[in-house]
Amino acid sequence: MNIMSSIQVFLYAACMTAFFYPFMAGRKEPGKSRIKKVLMVFAVYMVMYFIGMTTSVYGWLCMMAVIVLLAAASKFLDMEREFTMLLGVLFFCARKLSALVMRSVSFVVDKRLEQKAETLEMTKSIFSRAASNYAFVAVLQMLLLSVMLCVMGRLLKKKIRKLHIKELCYLLLIPITGILFVNIIFNILLIVNENLVFQLYEQFPVFLGIVPVVAALFYAGILITIVFYQKMIGLQEEKEKYFVEQQQVHAIQERMEEVEQFYHGICQMKHEMKNHMTNIKGLVRNGSYGDIEQYIDHMDESMNVFELTIKTGNTVADVIVNDKQKAAEKQGIQFQSEFSYPKSDGYNAYDIGVIINNLLQNALEACEKMAEGKRYIYLSGRQKKKFYLINVKNSFEGEVTFDTKTNLPLSTKGEDISLHGIGLSNVKREVDKYMGDVDIRTRKNEFSVTVLLQERRKK
Incomplete structure (x- = not known):
C-alpha cells in the first residue's frame, strides 16, 4: 500500500504541476527558467506529502502547507500571490471531489467482485482482488481529475487579472466549502465503535447516487463562479475603456476647438493685414521709426499666439x-x-x-x-x-x-x-x-x- 500511495502522490504532483504550468510560463521565457518553476511546484507537493506519509500528519495539514509554500514562492513563479492561492485551492478541491465520486464507484465494484467470488472456484485471493480494484479506481480517478483540471484551466486562461482580496474570497467560497463537504463525508463513510461497524453506503444505499451528484454540483458551481467572474471582469474592462476613450475624445474635441479658433484667428489676421500695412506706411511717411518698431513687435506677439x-x-x-x-x-x-x-x-x-x-x-x-x-x-x-x-x-x-x-x-x-x-x-x-x-x-x-x-x- 505504501508503494501505491507513493505512486499516487507522484501522479498528483504531476497533475498539479501541469495545472500550474500554463499560468507561470511566459512566451519569451528561457527554457531553464521554466524547468526550475516546474520542478519547484512538483517538489513542493512531493516533499510535503512524503513528510505527511512518514510522520502520519493529517492530509489537510499537507494541503495547507503546499498552498502556503506555493503562495510564498509566487514571485519566483511569476504569478500573483492571490492567483497562486486560488489555483492551489481549486486543485485540491478537484482532487477531493474526484476522490469522493470514485469512492462510490469503488464500493459498487467491490460488491460485484465479492458476488463473483462466492460463485467461482479457484478465484484469486481477496487481497489480489482488492489491489486490482484499487488500481482500477485510481486510474479512473486520475482521468476524472485530469478532465476537471483541464476544464478549469481553460476557463481561467480566457481572462486573467490581478485579484483583490474581495475577489479572491468570492472565488474561494465554493471550493473551500466543497473541500469541507468532502472531508465530512469521508469521516462518516466508515465508523467503527467497539464492536459496531457503520458503513454509510450499506446503511443508506441512496447515498451512492446522492454523494456523486452533490460533488458534481460543487464542481459546476466552481465553473459557474469562474464564468460569472470573467463576465464581471469583461464588463469592468469595457467600462474602464469606455471611460478612457470618452476622456480622450473629449480632450481631442477641446483641442480641435482651439485649433479652429487658431485658424479663425489666422483668417482674421489676414484680413487685418491690409490695415496694418496702411498704418505702417503712414508711420513711415511721418518718420516715426521708433513707433514702427513697436508696432511690428506687437504684430509678432499677436501672430505667435496662433503658431504651432x-x-x-x-x-x-x-x-x-x-x-x-x-x-x-x-x-x-x-x-x-x-x-x-x-x-x-x-x-x-x-x-x-x-x-x-x-x-x-x-x-x-x-x-x-x-x-x-x-x-x-x-x-x-x-x-x-x-x-x-x-x-x-x-x-x-x-x-x-x-x-x-x-x-x-x-x-x-x-x-x-x-x-x-x-x-x-x-x-x-x-x-x-x-x-x-x-x-x-x-x-x-x-x-x-x-x-x-x-x-x-x-x-
Whole structure:
C-alpha cells in the first residue's frame, strides 16, 4: 500500500504541476527558467506529502502547507500571490471531489467482485482482488481529475487579472466549502465503535447516487463562479475603456476647438493685414521709426499666439503633439519630435491620435518621477512603403514588470491599478486593427515603445 500511495502522490504532483504550468510560463521565457518553476511546484507537493506519509500528519495539514509554500514562492513563479492561492485551492478541491465520486464507484465494484467470488472456484485471493480494484479506481480517478483540471484551466486562461482580496474570497467560497463537504463525508463513510461497524453506503444505499451528484454540483458551481467572474471582469474592462476613450475624445474635441479658433484667428489676421500695412506706411511717411518698431513687435506677439511649433502634416496629430510638448515644457522635460504623419490614406487620423496620445501621456507620467535635468521625451514617426513606425522614448526610474500573458507592463500605481495599463492596452487594440505589433524595451533608464502599423486597404 505504501508503494501505491507513493505512486499516487507522484501522479498528483504531476497533475498539479501541469495545472500550474500554463499560468507561470511566459512566451519569451528561457527554457531553464521554466524547468526550475516546474520542478519547484512538483517538489513542493512531493516533499510535503512524503513528510505527511512518514510522520502520519493529517492530509489537510499537507494541503495547507503546499498552498502556503506555493503562495510564498509566487514571485519566483511569476504569478500573483492571490492567483497562486486560488489555483492551489481549486486543485485540491478537484482532487477531493474526484476522490469522493470514485469512492462510490469503488464500493459498487467491490460488491460485484465479492458476488463473483462466492460463485467461482479457484478465484484469486481477496487481497489480489482488492489491489486490482484499487488500481482500477485510481486510474479512473486520475482521468476524472485530469478532465476537471483541464476544464478549469481553460476557463481561467480566457481572462486573467490581478485579484483583490474581495475577489479572491468570492472565488474561494465554493471550493473551500466543497473541500469541507468532502472531508465530512469521508469521516462518516466508515465508523467503527467497539464492536459496531457503520458503513454509510450499506446503511443508506441512496447515498451512492446522492454523494456523486452533490460533488458534481460543487464542481459546476466552481465553473459557474469562474464564468460569472470573467463576465464581471469583461464588463469592468469595457467600462474602464469606455471611460478612457470618452476622456480622450473629449480632450481631442477641446483641442480641435482651439485649433479652429487658431485658424479663425489666422483668417482674421489676414484680413487685418491690409490695415496694418496702411498704418505702417503712414508711420513711415511721418518718420516715426521708433513707433514702427513697436508696432511690428506687437504684430509678432499677436501672430505667435496662433503658431504651432511642431508640424506633422495632420491637424489631429498637430493638436496632440503640440499639446504634449507644452505640457512637457511646463514640467521641465526636454521634448524632441521627428514625427511625420503618413501620406497614405490607409491610416485613420483618429487611430493614430489615440496611439500617440496614450504613448506620450505615459511618457509624461514616467518623466514626472525623474530628477530635473534628466527628463526627456523623443517622438518619431516615419513611413516605410506599406508600413508606418511610431517610436516614443523617455527617461524613467525603477523596474518594469511585464505580464507574461499580454507582454504589457504591469501597474505600479497602487490605487490607480485598475485604470493603469489601459493606455497601452488601448494602443494594442488600435494596433490590432492594422495587423501590427507593439514592441516594448527597457535599457538602463530609458523606456522605449515601438509601434508597427500596416497600411489598410480601402473597402
